[in-house]
Amino acid sequence: MTDKKLIIARNIAELRKYLGLTQSELAEKLNYSDKAISKWERAESFPDILVLSELTSMCGVPLDYLVTDHEGRPLKPDDPKKKRNHYIIAFMSVALTWLLSTLAVLIVKWAVPEFSYGWIILLGAMIASEVIVLVFNSVWGNRKMNYVIITVLMWSGLTAFYLIFPFAQPAVFFIGIPGQLIIILWSMLSFKMSKKE
Secondary structure, three states: OHHHHHHHHHHHHHHHHHOOOOHHHHHHHHOOOHHHHHHHHOOOOOOOHHHHHHHHHHHOOOHHHHHOOOOOOOOOOOOHHHHHHHHHHHHHHHHHHHHHHHHHHHHHHHHOOOOOOHHHHHHHHHHHHHHHHHHHHHHHOOOOHHHHHHHHHHHHHHHHHHHHOOOOOHHHHHHHHHHHHHHHHHHHOOOOOOOOO
């Protein structure tokens, strides 16, 4: 238990230094005395959970950051602008997919006026958009959301197959039942990821 107290104290000091504040300045921001901050950093006492939460959110780190030993590793807070940029890049990619597919439909319709299957190109754009969202979410997003995206992608693929191929029967949707069961069971698996130092 003493080790955890020292880790928390060291992390409080590290967060304060990361913010570029003295103990007095941090005390002022948190409405505490500088003596209280000094006691926290010496592991003589600890603030309540709300103060710890406020401190970690000021630095852009999760609350559990305080109980983990980070000695020798620099603080890497989340940058809200970086997250915003990730969303913008993902939405731009999806928008570009729809722009290109719409242009393709218009060009094909202009070149071949009797072409009446432009909806197939747009259906492909929908599936391509779902794949793009899945890729970006896998890289930058919440990986648990991938199960929802994969579910949407599976049912969209089955619907596209049914609509595009005249020989397809409504029974093709029965493939989705075991597929959905696999996705649900897969989401219930727990994987322990090894940390790379």
